[in-house]
Amino acid sequence: xxxxxxxxxxxxxxxxxxxxxxxxxxxxxxxxxxxxxxxxxxxxxxxxxxxxxxxxxxxxxxxxxxxxxxxxxxxxxxxxxxxxxxxxxxxxxxxxxxxxxxxxxxxxxxxxxxxxxxxxxxxxxxxxxxxxxxxxxxxxxxxxxxxxxxxxxxxxxxxxxxxxxxxxxxxxxxxxxxxxxxxxxxxxxxxxxxxxxxxxxxxxxxxxxxxxxxxxxxxxxxxxxxxxxxxxxxxxxxxxxxxxxxxxxxxxxxxxxxxxxxxxxxxxxxxxxxxxxxxxxxxxxxxxxxxxxxxxxxxxxxxxxxxxxxxxxxxxxxxxxxxxxxxxxxxxxxxxxxxxxxxxxxxxxxxxxxxxxxxxxxxxxxxxxxxxxxxxxxxxxxxxxxxxxxxxxxxxxxxxxxxxxxxxxxxxxxxxxxxxxxxxxxxxxxxxxxxxxxxxxxxxxxxxxxxxxxxxxxxxxxxxxxxxxxxxxxxxxxxxxxxxx
Numbered sequence: 001x002x003x004x005x006x007x008x009x010x011x012x013x014x015x016x017x018x019x020x021x022x023x024x025x026x027x028x029x030x031x032x033x034x035x036x037x038x039x040x041x042x043x044x045x046x047x048x049x050x051x052x053x054x055x056x057x058x059x060x061x062x063x064x065x066x067x068x069x070x071x072x073x074x075x076x077x078x079x080x081x082x083x084x085x086x087x088x089x090x091x092x093x094x095x096x097x098x099x100x101x102x103x104x105x106x107x108x109x110x111x112x113x114x115x116x117x118x119x120x121x122x123x124x125x126x127x128x129x130x131x132x133x134x135x136x137x138x139x140x141x142x143x144x145x146x147x148x149x150x151x152x153x154x155x156x157x158x159x160x161x162x163x164x165x166x167x168x169x170x171x172x173x174x175x176x177x178x179x180x181x182x183x184x185x186x187x188x189x190x191x192x193x194x195x196x197x198x199x200x201x202x203x204x205x206x207x208x209x210x211x212x213x214x215x216x217x218x219x220x221x222x223x224x225x226x227x228x229x230x231x232x233x234x235x236x237x238x239x240x241x242x243x244x245x246x247x248x249x250x251x252x253x254x255x256x257x258x259x260x261x262x263x264x265x266x267x268x269x270x271x272x273x274x275x276x277x278x279x280x281x282x283x284x285x286x287x288x289x290x291x292x293x294x295x296x297x298x299x300x301x302x303x304x305x306x307x308x309x310x311x312x313x314x315x316x317x318x319x320x321x322x323x324x325x326x327x328x329x330x331x332x333x334x335x336x337x338x339x340x341x342x343x344x345x346x347x348x349x350x351x352x353x354x355x356x357x358x359x360x361x362x363x364x365x366x367x368x369x370x371x372x373x374x375x376x377x378x379x380x381x382x383x384x385x386x387x388x389x390x391x392x393x394x395x396x397x398x399x400x401x402x403x404x405x406x407x408x409x410x411x412x413x414x415x416x417x418x419x420x421x422x423x424x425x426x427x428x429x430x431x432x433x434x435x436x437x438x439x440x441x442x443x444x445x446x447x448x449x450x451x452x453x454x455x456x457x458x459x460x461x462x463x464x465x466x467x468x469x470x471x472x473x474x475x476x477x478x479x480x481x482x483x484x485x
Contacts (some may be wrong), residue, residue: 028119028368029341030227030293032240032284033360034277035085035339037078037128037160039336040303042319043270045126047336052315053261053270057278058338061297064347065340066387070354072415073301073393076332076429077406078160081300081357082243083221086111086131088150088372088380092404092412093482099132099159102142109378112361113150116239119368122227124316125151126219126220127243129169130159138167138177140200147172151241155219162249164201169214175248176200185250194304194326195265196209198251212245216275221283228287237292244281246273249304252330263315266305289400294341294367298357300408302332304430322456326406326420326429328413329456333403345387348483350391353386354415356401363387379485400471402478407434418451421461421471443468 015455040280042048044055044141046062047069065170074084079099080091087109098103105111113123126148133142147479157169165178182203187195211435218243244363246269253268257275261267284290305317323329337355339345365372372380381398385391400416405428413422423430423445425436443461448469450456461468478484 007297015081017294029117029344030237030239031278031364032288032293032295033242034245034280034295034297034364035082035127035223036243036297037244037246037274038301038303038325039247039270039273039299040305040317040319040324041321041331041334041336042316043247043303045337046338048316048319049315052313053267053274053317054261055274057274058062058297058336059474060281060340061295062348063149063233063336064342064385065295065349066345066423068339068349068355069352071298071337072354072356072403073299073333073335073405074357075406076301076327077130078248078300079132080404080406082129082335083430084379085300085360086113087356087391088112088358088377090358090379090402092379092402092403092479099130101131101132101135103148104151105131105135107144110259110361110373111150112243112364113146113239115150115206115361115364115370115372116237116368117152119151119345119370120236122230122236122238123151123241124153124223124238125155125156125241125243127156127216127241127263128160128245129154129156129243133172134159138165138174140173142169142174144170144278144405145172153223156216156243157212159214161199161245164199166198166201167204167205167209171181174204175206178204180205180294185278187251190265191304191306194249194251195444195476196252197251203336210248210254211278213252214254216242216245217279220249220280220322224280224283224287224289227289242277243300246270246276247303256350263313263317264309266309266317267304267313268380269320287453291342294339294344296337296339296360298337299335301335305306311361318453323427323431323456325429326427328403328405329431330450332406332427332429332455338447339387341387346389349389351386353383353391353397354401355381355383358400359383365466380485399484400474400478402475402484405429411435411473414471414478414480415450416448416471416474419467419471420446420448420450420456421468421475422446423472423475445472447471 318331321331323331405411411428
């Protein structure tokens with residue numbers, strides 16, 4: 001009788017272990033990063049119940065994963081943000097202005113792609129690079145891009161679809177060089193940098209800007225399909241970095257989305273972005289990869305959405321935060337950030353932990369069970385304990401974040417706990433005025449308590465000079481040391 005009971009217990013235990021094993025993702029999960037372009041904190045419904053834009057697929061990720069409410073881009077513009085995401089290093093530590101003709105990532109510099117490739121991953125990028133190539137004519141190879149920074153494959157664009165020349169790149173070569181010409185275009189009823197806006201310049205014959213977004217999704221789906229086929233012979237995890245070109249201008253929603261949102265062309269285009277994300281999620285589901293895939297969704301920086309737009313449409317793209325793209329205020333760089341990882345991240349959860357895009361490198365390293373060398377990821381801190389729900393909410397996962405404004409290079413900010421210091425007056429970005437000279441007796445800096453005042457309405461610099469000095473000293477140290485890790 002005892003032998004029968006023991007056997008039954010062993011069978012039950014083995015069955016439990018087997019069931020747990022089936023529910024536990026591989027130790028090295030597939031990783032899919034979906035990076036929207038110029039999407040605001042208040043655009044997805046899961047972040048803003050009053051949003052005038054339907055985002056069912058982004059909202060689904062939030063239901064199935066973990067929402068960060070205090071995640072920050074590494075900079076409030078496209079290229080600095082992407083530099084920090086790729087390298088784990090603050091973008092003010094390099095000259096990001098050289099991107100139009102030179103690569104921002106140095107030869108041999110570790111990236112999230114090269115790290116994961118060294119850990120046995122297949123690595124693919126689809127979409128907008130915007131980190132520069134060594135350019136010497138578009139009929140020649142373009143070194144310094146994704147395939148030289150750790151990605152096995154790349155299909156995408158050099159930069160935004162309003163910055164010429166316009167052409168697709170596969171690997172390190174133009175698919176078709178931009179030998180034709182397109183005139184500048186603007187939309188009536190919007191500012192000069194909104195609507196269906198693009199600059200004049202070279203364009204590849206036959207390329208239509210309205211087709212770029214769905215074409216990129218098609219390529220991302222091909223990557224997923226290739227992984228399914230590869231898995232039949234070699235179980236190897238993959239990284240897909242899908243950097244959308246939208247809802248950055250030009251706002252070009254397809255006919256099925258035109259007029260469907262309550263936020264004009266921008267809202268319609270954002271609905272199209274959400275639908276393209278839905279195509280990716282559906283492919284992961286259909287392929288069976290979803291259960292072993294860590295999905296990260298975020299945006300590179302804040303929206304181009306003025307107060308006049310908020311009043312006209314009743315839609316606040318920044319979700320109650322102050323400012324917009326390029327600004328050092330929160331609307332410029334606090335981003336929607338959602339992580340779905342079945343079996344490891346509890347569904348339907350929210351965290352207030354403060355993180356930065358630079359933290360992806362260290363997080364991926366810890367997921368893979370490796371450590372970063374001292375000379376890379378200088379500003380990267382793993383937030384894996386937050387994903388696993390073991391980090392106390394009142395204990396910071398990283399030290400203060402330091403960031404440079406997008407339009408006024410001398411303007412910097414530091415975020416430490418509830419406090420934020422900006423070393424100047426004005427937005428530092430697209431919101432006017434970007435820079436203000438202090439009046440006699442007025443503090444020359446901005447200090448906000450974001451816990452009490454997330455909209456940054458009350459400058460407390462004059463009231464708390466000791467806090468100003470403390471944060472200024474901390475910012476100076478992080479900048480001068482060349483690292484914060």
